[in-house]
Amino acid sequence: MSRTWRRFTSSYFLYSFRRDWVAMSSFSVLLLFLAVGLAAPLISPYNPWDAESIDIMNSEIPPRWMAEGEEDFLLGTDVQGRDMFSTMLYGLRLSIVIGLGAVFLQAFVGITVGLVAGYSGGKTDSILMRIADIQLSFPYLMVAIFISAIFQVAFGIGRYEDLAVPLLIVIIGLAEWPVYARTVRAAVMGEKNKEYVEAARVIGLSGGKIMFRHVLPNTLTSVLVISTIQVANAVMSEAALSFLGLGMPVTKPSLGSLIRSGFEYIFSGSWWITFFPGILLVVFVLVINLLGDWLRDVLNPKLYKG
Amino acid sequence: MVAFIIRRISQAILVMLIISLIGFTIKNKIGDPVRDMVGERVTPAERAQIRDRLGLNDPFLVQYVRFLKNAARGDLGLSFFHKKPALSVILSKAPATLELVFCSALILIFVSLPVGIYTAIRPRNWFSRFTMSFSTLGVSIPVFLTAIMLIYVFSVELNWLPSYGRGETVRVCGWDSGLLTLDGLVHLILPSFSLASIMLPLFIRLIRSEMMEILETEYIKFAWAKGLTPRRVWLLHAFKNTLLPVITVFGVQIGIMFAFTILTETVFQWQGMGFMFLEAVERSDTSLLVAYLVVVGAIFVVVNTVVDIIYGLVNPMVRITGRT
Numbered sequence: 001m002s003r004t005w006r007r008f009t010s011s012y013f014l015y016s017f018r019r020d021w022v023a024m025s026s027f028s029v030l031l032l033f034l035a036v037g038l039a040a041p042l043i044s045p046y047n048p049w050d051a052e053s054i055d056i057m058n059s060e061i062p063p064r065w066m067a068e069g070e071e072d073f074l075l076g077t078d079v080q081g082r083d084m085f086s087t088m089l090y091g092l093r094l095s096i097v098i099g100l101g102a103v104f105l106q107a108f109v110g111i112t113v114g115l116v117a118g119y120s121g122g123k124t125d126s127i128l129m130r131i132a133d134i135q136l137s138f139p140y141l142m143v144a145i146f147i148s149a150i151f152q153v154a155f156g157i158g159r160y161e162d163l164a165v166p167l168l169i170v171i172i173g174l175a176e177w178p179v180y181a182r183t184v185r186a187a188v189m190g191e192k193n194k195e196y197v198e199a200a201r202v203i204g205l206s207g208g209k210i211m212f213r214h215v216l217p218n219t220l221t222s223v224l225v226i227s228t229i230q231v232a233n234a235v236m237s238e239a240a241l242s243f244l245g246l247g248m249p250v251t252k253p254s255l256g257s258l259i260r261s262g263f264e265y266i267f268s269g270s271w272w273i274t275f276f277p278g279i280l281l282v283v284f285v286l287v288i289n290l291l292g293d294w295l296r297d298v299l300n301p302k303l304y305k306g
Numbered sequence: 307m308v309a310f311i312i313r314r315i316s317q318a319i320l321v322m323l324i325i326s327l328i329g330f331t332i333k334n335k336i337g338d339p340v341r342d343m344v345g346e347r348v349t350p351a352e353r354a355q356i357r358d359r360l361g362l363n364d365p366f367l368v369q370y371v372r373f374l375k376n377a378a379r380g381d382l383g384l385s386f387f388h389k390k391p392a393l394s395v396i397l398s399k400a401p402a403t404l405e406l407v408f409c410s411a412l413i414l415i416f417v418s419l420p421v422g423i424y425t426a427i428r429p430r431n432w433f434s435r436f437t438m439s440f441s442t443l444g445v446s447i448p449v450f451l452t453a454i455m456l457i458y459v460f461s462v463e464l465n466w467l468p469s470y471g472r473g474e475t476v477r478v479c480g481w482d483s484g485l486l487t488l489d490g491l492v493h494l495i496l497p498s499f500s501l502a503s504i505m506l507p508l509f510i511r512l513i514r515s516e517m518m519e520i521l522e523t524e525y526i527k528f529a530w531a532k533g534l535t536p537r538r539v540w541l542l543h544a545f546k547n548t549l550l551p552v553i554t555v556f557g558v559q560i561g562i563m564f565a566f567t568i569l570t571e572t573v574f575q576w577q578g579m580g581f582m583f584l585e586a587v588e589r590s591d592t593s594l595l596v597a598y599l600v601v602v603g604a605i606f607v608v609v610n611t612v613v614d615i616i617y618g619l620v621n622p623m624v625r626i627t628g629r630t
Contacts, residue, residue: 134321134324137321137606137607137610138565138603138606139561139562139565141562141565141566142562142564142565142568142602145565145568146599149583149587149595150332150336150595152587153332153336153587153590153592153595154335154336232446236448239448240448240449240450240569243448243450243569243572244568244569244572244584245584245588246587259450259451259454263450263454263573266454266457266458266462267462267469271458274454274458278451278454278455281448281451282443282446282447282448282451285446285448286442286443286446289442289445289446290442293442
């Protein structure tokens with residue numbers, strides 16, 4: 001353990017991380033967001049999902065520092081009288097859970113398909129990759145919107161809203177797996193003719209074992225690079241779907257559905273219902289994107305452009 | 307070359323078949339054509355009769371082939387809500403979406419080309435640095451948030467521009483156009499800017515990096531050595547060669563803009579195809595949903611195929627590597 005630790009502390013990876021203040025600060029912001037999001041039920045002053053604690057009389061109160069603000073509500077309240085700050089924390093938590101869940105799912109599907117396609121080659125390869133190519137020729141947001149529309153019509157709106165979190169994970173996962181499949185396949189094609197794979201084959205290991213234990217670890221760098229960007233994409237897709245009314249219901253709002261419900265009241269001047277969740281979402285996606293850019297430059301200097 | 311085109315087109319037909327199969331499966335398993343035709347107030351016995359007459363009890367494959375035949379004739383079923391053929395509903399909404407995409411594409415071209423070229427020529431300039439850091443931020447802002455911010459600033463606070471609808475339209479040869487009236491143009495400004503804002507950072511970066519790469523090549527050095535004016539080197543020698551990859555990406559990205567019209571149209575209550583699609587989802591209007599899937603799928607397939615063929619014509623490398 002201590003040796004791995006020492007290898008990590010003296011690595012180029014950590015060195016370049018500590019020299020790059022953008023990467024350091026975005027990483028700290030990301031950590032803060034993750035911590036705050038996951039600990040939302042402990043931190044937030046109210047429980048926005050509990051209908052009993054909400055008083056409709058408190059609706060549309062501006063933030064505390066404004067003239068009509070109230071001491072109890074730091075960032076004001078939304079239309080239903082929920083405390084914005086608490087609702088945003090719960091929303092952030094949902095965005096994190098759905099984003100990470102969707103990326104795990106698409107990574108699982110994509111890596112498996114990419115490994116099998118790249119390692120087996122031939123017919124399997126061309127069929128699997130043709131499917132991935134066809135799906136990639138449509139924008140992932142379009143695919144996600146279609147799948148969620150179909151799910152919503154098939155399940156009915158009530159059941160869809162009950163199952164929204166797992167369904168969104170599946171929808172976004174299904175919409176974006178080809179990115180992983182393509183990346184992993186390309187990496188596997190580069191690896192599979194190397195000597196260590198041949199050596200593994202000579203000592204009689206099974207195909208599955210070679211794929212997952214020997215080839216896969218060597219493709220993980222590229223997986224890591226796209227994973228950060230994919231998390232940002234998944235969070236954005238979730239927000240977009242929720243904004244369209246195809247995602248989280250208003251009773252359990254994610255950041256996207258909060259923006260949706262706030263948007264209806266922006267004409268009456270209640271800007272804070274839209275503004276604060278919007279800022280939170282943008283900063284969250286921005287730090288992930290900045291980290292992703294940094295990671296790509298460090299791990300893959302050859303790809304660096306511009 | 308002919309072989310390449312034939313292969314590309316047959317691939318496109320295959321994709322269309324897959325899309326139609328998905329569409330038909332949705333229609334077959336989720337939708338209820340009897341309800342689409344006669345509504346809810348019909349006895350079960352009559353329903354069964356209608357089902358039988360419509361051939362809804364036939365095997366799946368027979369029904370699919372019938373669906374394909376109808377689709378080829380332009381009949382994609384009846385919309386339950388609108389009580390009209392689904393295809394004509396979509397076509398009546400199409401001009402709004404197409405005009406929106408067209409205007410955004412114009413904005414995209416006229417902003418990203420000069421800015422991209424400028425940031426490539428003067429990478430250390432403060433404007434270039436500002437643009438590059440701003441583009442990272444731009445990628446992270448969802449389009450609906452940009453749209454809402456624009457509405458808040460320009461409609462709610464400043465009251466300069468209208469925030470929803472298409473405004474006044476004129477009918478020209480069956481095409482409801484907002485491009486010809488002043489009111490229609492004013493209504494187009496905010497939606498098309500917010501739609502263009504998604505692609506803008508990506509395009510500026512693309513043009514910049516392609517241009518910078520080309521500025522390093524030998525023939526540009528030779529052009530400088532010949533003593534040509536900077537203008538001529540930049541615009542005639544370097545810029546021309548950045549165009550090739552940019553055009554390809556442009557073709558594909560225009561298709562992606564269609565996906566984002568759904569978001570933009572929702573924010574601006576723009577009566578286009580995307581707005582109609584979401585309404586169809588809310589009303590469980592399966593036929594209209596499937597028709598939209600098929601139409602948009604067809605747009606994508608056609609755009610992708612045309613872009614690929616053009617690219618194949620311009621760049622022989624694609625044809626040759628594709629063959630093996």
